[in-house]
Amino acid sequence: MRADVLSLTPQGLRCEAGGFHIDPWRPVARAVITHGHADHARPGHGAYLCTPEAAPVLRHRLGDVRIETLEYGLATGIGATRVSLHPAGHVPGSAQVRVESQGAVWVVSGDYKLQDDGLTAPFEPVRCDTFVSECTFGLPVFTWPAQQAVMAEIRAWVEAAAAEGRTPVIAAYSLGKAQRLIAGLADLAPIRTHGAIEATTAVMRAQGLPLPPTEPVTDPKAQRGRLVLAPPAALGSGWLRRFGPVATASASGWMRLRGIRRRRGVERGFVISDHADWPGLNAAIAATGAGTVFVTHGYTGVFRRWLEAQGYDAHILATEFADDDAEEEHDG
Amino acid sequence: MRRFAELFAALDGTTRTGEKVAALAAFFRTAPEPDRVWTIALLSGRRPRRAITATRLREWAAERAGIPLWLFEDAYPVVGDLAETISLVLPPPTQDTQRSLSGWMAELARLGTLEEPARKAAVLDAWDRLAGAERFLFNKLITGGFRMGVSQALMTRALAQATGRDEAELAHRLMGDWDPASTGFAALVLTQDPAADRARPYPFFLAHALDDGPDALGPPADWMAEWKWDGIRAQLIRRGADWHLWSRGAELITERFPDLRPAAMALPPGTVLDGELLAWEGDAPLPFAALQRRIGRRSVPRKLLAEAPAALLAYDLLEWAGADLRARPLSERRQLMEDALASGDRIRPSPALRFDDWAGLAARRQAARTVGAEGLMLKRRAGLYRAGRKRGDWWKWKLDPYSVDAVMIYAQSGHGRRANLFTDFTFAVWEGEALVPFTKAYSGLTDAEFREISAWVRKHTLERFGPVRRVVPELVFEVAFEGIQPSSRHKAGLALRFPRMLRWRRDKPAAEADRIETLRALLSRG
Numbered sequence: 001m002r003a004d005v006l007s008l009t010p011q012g013l014r015c016e017a018g019g020f021h022i023d024p025w026r027p028v029a030r031a032v033i034t035h036g037h038a039d040h041a042r043p044g045h046g047a048y049l050c051t052p053e054a055a056p057v058l059r060h061r062l063g064d065v066r067i068e069t070l071e072y073g074l075a076t077g078i079g080a081t082r083v084s085l086h087p088a089g090h091v092p093g094s095a096q097v098r099v100e101s102q103g104a105v106w107v108v109s110g111d112y113k114l115q116d117d118g119l120t121a122p123f124e125p126v127r128c129d130t131f132v133s134e135c136t137f138g139l140p141v142f143t144w145p146a147q148q149a150v151m152a153e154i155r156a157w158v159e160a161a162a163a164e165g166r167t168p169v170i171a172a173y174s175l176g177k178a179q180r181l182i183a184g185l186a187d188l189a190p191i192r193t194h195g196a197i198e199a200t201t202a203v204m205r206a207q208g209l210p211l212p213p214t215e216p217v218t219d220p221k222a223q224r225g226r227l228v229l230a231p232p233a234a235l236g237s238g239w240l241r242r243f244g245p246v247a248t249a250s251a252s253g254w255m256r257l258r259g260i261r262r263r264r265g266v267e268r269g270f271v272i273s274d275h276a277d278w279p280g281l282n283a284a285i286a287a288t289g290a291g292t293v294f295v296t297h298g299y300t301g302v303f304r305r306w307l308e309a310q311g312y313d314a315h316i317l318a319t320e321f322a323d324d325d326a327e328e329e330h331d332g
Numbered sequence: 333m334r335r336f337a338e339l340f341a342a343l344d345g346t347t348r349t350g351e352k353v354a355a356l357a358a359f360f361r362t363a364p365e366p367d368r369v370w371t372i373a374l375l376s377g378r379r380p381r382r383a384i385t386a387t388r389l390r391e392w393a394a395e396r397a398g399i400p401l402w403l404f405e406d407a408y409p410v411v412g413d414l415a416e417t418i419s420l421v422l423p424p425p426t427q428d429t430q431r432s433l434s435g436w437m438a439e440l441a442r443l444g445t446l447e448e449p450a451r452k453a454a455v456l457d458a459w460d461r462l463a464g465a466e467r468f469l470f471n472k473l474i475t476g477g478f479r480m481g482v483s484q485a486l487m488t489r490a491l492a493q494a495t496g497r498d499e500a501e502l503a504h505r506l507m508g509d510w511d512p513a514s515t516g517f518a519a520l521v522l523t524q525d526p527a528a529d530r531a532r533p534y535p536f537f538l539a540h541a542l543d544d545g546p547d548a549l550g551p552p553a554d555w556m557a558e559w560k561w562d563g564i565r566a567q568l569i570r571r572g573a574d575w576h577l578w579s580r581g582a583e584l585i586t587e588r589f590p591d592l593r594p595a596a597m598a599l600p601p602g603t604v605l606d607g608e609l610l611a612w613e614g615d616a617p618l619p620f621a622a623l624q625r626r627i628g629r630r631s632v633p634r635k636l637l638a639e640a641p642a643a644l645l646a647y648d649l650l651e652w653a654g655a656d657l658r659a660r661p662l663s664e665r666r667q668l669m670e671d672a673l674a675s676g677d678r679i680r681p682s683p684a685l686r687f688d689d690w691a692g693l694a695a696r697r698q699a700a701r702t703v704g705a706e707g708l709m710l711k712r713r714a715g716l717y718r719a720g721r722k723r724g725d726w727w728k729w730k731l732d733p734y735s736v737d738a739v740m741i742y743a744q745s746g747h748g749r750r751a752n753l754f755t756d757f758t759f760a761v762w763e764g765e766a767l768v769p770f771t772k773a774y775s776g777l778t779d780a781e782f783r784e785i786s787a788w789v790r791k792h793t794l795e796r797f798g799p800v801r802r803v804v805p806e807l808v809f810e811v812a813f814e815g816i817q818p819s820s821r822h823k824a825g826l827a828l829r830f831p832r833m834l835r836w837r838r839d840k841p842a843a844e845a846d847r848i849e850t851l852r853a854l855l856s857r858g
Contacts, residue, residue: 140399
């Protein structure tokens, strides 16, 4: 990366003029955080800056750390720069970071999606010269169906599983995806939850998000046939076996691919993602008006080449958010 | 097609055998009859011929999706399946269709007769009418690579459930050379047709592997032993005025073995033999590679007939004088067979091995490679000839494979369930100071190991060639194989039979991997 507004350091993406990092992966003095997922909000920084909506989850996950908040759309001066946060649509409270320094405007997308999930402030394009975009799903095979349609599929599946005397269990990331399902399937409330999901949901409910009541699983065998949400890791564990007969599913953008669904050993995949799909990435990038684009975590090599063919000055930013073409570590 | 796509989704969404059988049985009860026949055909390996090359399909799909071909090619290894990649990149359909599975199969047959522009138009039209699983299945059928994760045995069981017919009888009826386009469900499954029966083979009886040695099998006198030949399991049918040769994959291969015809026609009508096809010279089989040269082709040039003459080493007699012998004990079938066949002929009994006790037989087994066999078969003398892989009466007792410790030098991602994981590796051994590649292998490790190795590969890539990565030569694996032959086509000058990974040698540094001399020494023993 050139000696520009942002540059890559061993700690992460750094703004020299402002003296801060954005989503750094090693401890720094001052971190601007896009959202609370573990690969973006790491422990050990001297000070954290995020939106007020993201702060409760950060506090829940990181403990007693120094957090300042900044409302969406309000600019603040940090060092010689102006910094503002803008809705990214990824999970409640998630932000894009706009940094203006000596007349140049850079925007770091963090993770984002264009679909309105009904719970998260929708993505807002921010005009900039240089856009740092994630591209987790930066291949043309990834296109998302409408959320309504997927919720209808889930309801039909839950009903069929219950009719067979099985308990339907969906693997969903505990921050974001789980609450999206809880809100989108309000008619199935109270949905039963794994402890990790219940804890995050309680934090988000307490900050005023419209989340229907949920019920933490205490006796797995009780209420056979009612929908259960669990983090992906719980699906391969002894925890699941205590439910008796189950029907398993995963809710993730990766479920678009049959091979990945089969490898994860779930019977059903629901294509619902908190990241932008292929048309979404392209639309978002175009809407920034940026001439230069840095792509990060996802199919960066392919996506960079595609952007270059579309006339962008495109580069790869080798972040440590997730690996090159690995889907394993990164939530979909 | 919608009904068929629902069946596919039901089968694809479960690993429980009972649920698969139930879904299939329901389909066989309620689907339109031509669709039932096509489903039986597809699930018994009767795939349609590929109507269009994969190259054309990629080009048309990329063009229709409005993406450059390179982008399609880069997405393909991530998806791991061509038919699926195509169905995912295409825009949603704008038209509808009510066409059934059999209707689409007729359309596929028609495609094969069209000129390319008309063919392309027809494919684009199909893509514009089908969505989701239906579009994926259409692509699977058009690329000729159709599989559904259901074995023929499971399909037969479901058909038996749906029709109330006997499973073994159904298995027999479904064998042979019938055309799903012109065969009715009733004729195939329900009514008797003597003409069609004449070429029909019996379902093969398959052995289980004997993992712990024969001691638990009881008195040696209850068993017969013979060599386990490394050829092609086949069934020879001599009925009426004809003869037919079937491979175990239910493929009719009569035309490819004209040199067996005189001996076959010399058998009395009403004879069926189960045996092993081998390339055979004098008293011993030629390497499998010699036979392989004959299977790939429809007609066999005279030169090849002379270089790789075929023989059928008969294991069993299933029909004699027109009577089905499968319910008679092996000892009786075997005796009749030995009386019927001459030992020096192109069709000859596979010799029974004499032995007094298990220790003596174990010693014979060790000598299997010297006669060109890959181990022993043990068969209960009182056993019947059953259908499919059944435990108890037939055991294969193979030799331990050869193995060497080799260094991984290239890695490539797998397909289907293993797309996105590096599972296909190229291995090398040392020749002086250099590593010489000698084989590829892609099975034998657990998914957890493949995941760990995939993460390693991503961090240790030296160079990329499309989906292939050259990696730091550091990881050592024990590679097992069944046989080894000289080969001018391979850099190391040798070719392996059934190579696979036995284990990951985390304890061994690359410098301690085997040398090419080790492989060459095995070569001389063949």
